[in-house]
Amino acid sequence: MTEPIIEFDRVSKSFGAFTCLSELSFSVAPGEKLALIGPSGSGKTTILRILMTLESIDGGHIRIDGEDLFEMKRDGAAKPADERHLHRMRAKIGMVFQLFNLFPHKCVLDNVTLAPVLTQGVKRADAERRAMELLDMVGMADKAKAMPSQLSGGQKQRAAIARALALQPKVMLFDEVTSALDPELVEEVLNVMRRLGRETDMTMLLVTHEMSFAHDFADRVLFFDAGRIIEDGPPDAIFSSPKEERTRTFLKKIIAAGQRV
Helix, strand or coil, X not given: XXXXXXXXXXXXXXXXXXXXXXEEEEEXXXXXEEEEECCCCCCHHHHHHHHCCCCCCCEEEEEECCEECCEEEECCEEEECCHHHHHHHHCCEEEECCCCCCCCCCCHHHXXXXXXXXXXXXXXXXXXXXXXXXXXXXXXXXXXXXXXXXCCHHHHHHHXXXXXXXXXXXXXXXXXXXXXXXXXXXXXXXXXXXXHHHHCCCEEEEECCXXXXXXXXXXXEEEEECCEEEEEECHHHHHHCCCCHHHHHHHHXXXXXXXXX
């Protein structure tokens, strides 16, 4: 049995009186492409933000590549993780956000090279060489010197994917990466993700409302509602013959809204 690269063990998270995650347990195998679907507010994005340590947890444990994310061993006892531990754990994970989050005052090339130079000590020339390879892979090599304000939404998102890849993470997180794009720009970003899926063995977690893409791209789909996993299975099973009434109701609404699954 291969050890999971991500493991949630009875993880709970609340925001005030609102319970976002309720003793959530699931694991992700190395190289697995996992789609997280469900209604807004069901906890999907919170899972990604927790993995990036942008949010803490109230209970349970999360392990990344066998190491606890929020705890560390010191003097033979478990202690809350210090910043050094969190920084090392974050280096294993890259995230592409819904709203790009590019540095507006830096060109595309500088956006992609900044983190490897500052956080990993990569030489500038080596970082630029790697950045140009990644920009070529996402179809953005000709925009290396462009400023973010000169890019379309799809181009910004492709640059953001290259930036996340520059740190060579073991896990990539995608949070609704097409939801802020005009419809005609969605496909260019999805094509980049398809290429990543084909050409790398990177573990990927995808939060999306693009059901047809989730069906074609993912190895496995988790359907969430109210901070719990309602259904977990291969795409064909989830989309063609879901077992749970809540899943069926959700997918009927998606289809009624005009999406193909």
